[in-house]
Amino acid sequence: MLGLGTFTRVTRELREDLTAARDRDPAARGVGRLEILLTYGGVQALLSHRVAHALHEAGVPLAPRLLANVTRVGTGVEIHPAADIGRALFIDHGEGVVIGETAEIGRDVTLYQGVTLGGTGFARGKRHPSVGDDVVIGSGAKLLGPVAVGDRAKIGANSVVVHDVPANSTVVGNPGHPVRVDGKRPGGPDADWAHLPDPVADALRSLAARVNELEGIVADLTGKRPESGEVHPLRRSRGGDTAGG
Numbered sequence: 001m002l003g004l005g006t007f008t009r010v011t012r013e014l015r016e017d018l019t020a021a022r023d024r025d026p027a028a029r030g031v032g033r034l035e036i037l038l039t040y041g042g043v044q045a046l047l048s049h050r051v052a053h054a055l056h057e058a059g060v061p062l063a064p065r066l067l068a069n070v071t072r073v074g075t076g077v078e079i080h081p082a083a084d085i086g087r088a089l090f091i092d093h094g095e096g097v098v099i100g101e102t103a104e105i106g107r108d109v110t111l112y113q114g115v116t117l118g119g120t121g122f123a124r125g126k127r128h129p130s131v132g133d134d135v136v137i138g139s140g141a142k143l144l145g146p147v148a149v150g151d152r153a154k155i156g157a158n159s160v161v162v163h164d165v166p167a168n169s170t171v172v173g174n175p176g177h178p179v180r181v182d183g184k185r186p187g188g189p190d191a192d193w194a195h196l197p198d199p200v201a202d203a204l205r206s207l208a209a210r211v212n213e214l215e216g217i218v219a220d221l222t223g224k225r226p227e228s229g230e231v232h233p234l235r236r237s238r239g240g241d242t243a244g245g
């Protein structure tokens with residue numbers, strides 16, 4: 001139902017969104033709310049979404065989708081009216097941002113231009129990302145499927161995220177992978193793909209050591225040294241220790 005409560009909530013959301021733009025865009029410092037409202041496409045798209053979402057929740061037919069479409073044409077930002085967006089989102093620049101129907105966004109999130117919170121395939125139900133609080137998503141990043149992004153995560157520009165993102169982490173690349181968790185490089189399995197382990201060389205090395213040992217024992221027992229058959233120890237020709245991470 002549309003009522004005074006909805007009106008008050010939407011007004012509060014609009015005020016917070018304008019403050020978020022002023023706080024998080026260095027170029028907006030000292031710029032008045034009216035100027036931001038008139039000149040920031042990302043902010044206009046969000047304000048329009050607040051209204052479209054309220055209409056959608058009240059069960060109003062057609063109007064929410066119509067409003068979302070007019071906003072897309074005007075700002076280049078497409079937000080489905082059903083998307084659940086928390087307080088103080090800031091969409092910087094805006095153009096090319098797509099936020100899908102079942103996407104959820106927490107508080108104080110920042111999105112740059114070209115971000116997609118999209119689905120994969122034709123599955124129904126929850127199929128778009130859930131983004132935690134205080135998350136920053138860089139320009140051109142694509143988050144696909146019902147992945148969960150933890151609080152205070154940073155997603156690098158142009159990353160393609162198809163797996164959950166831990167809280168307090170920085171994720172970059174395609175596929176997106178953490179390069180920092182709690183400010184440290186993540187440990188875990190060996191990711192040194194350039195210097196792969198060589199099990200055949202390891203086996204030969206171990207065999208050579210056994211042969212050397214046995215030759216020593218035979219020589220001690222018989223007093224005869226082998227004439228040839230010197231076994232050269234295998235050495236790495238290049239590369240570091242594969243045990244590294």
Ligand SMILES: CC(C)(COP(=O)(O)OP(=O)(O)OC[C@H]1O[C@@H](n2cnc3c(N)ncnc32)[C@H](O)[C@@H]1OP(=O)(O)O)[C@@H](O)C(=O)NCCC(=O)NCCS
Pocket residue numbers: 093112136137138139140154155156157158159170171172173179180
């Ligand atoms: C991801 C991001 C938030 C990381 O910032 P940060 O916390 O300061 O982290 P760093 O710059 O120390 O980067 C950490 C590592 O990720 C790498 N990295 C950073 N951003 C990357 C990106 N977009 N793609 C690939 N690798 C990236 C860095 O080279 C560094 O690698 P290293 O571990 O080998 O040193 C930032 O680089 C980014 O992409 N921000 C988006 C900004 C944006 O979209 N601006 C648009 C303005 S219009």
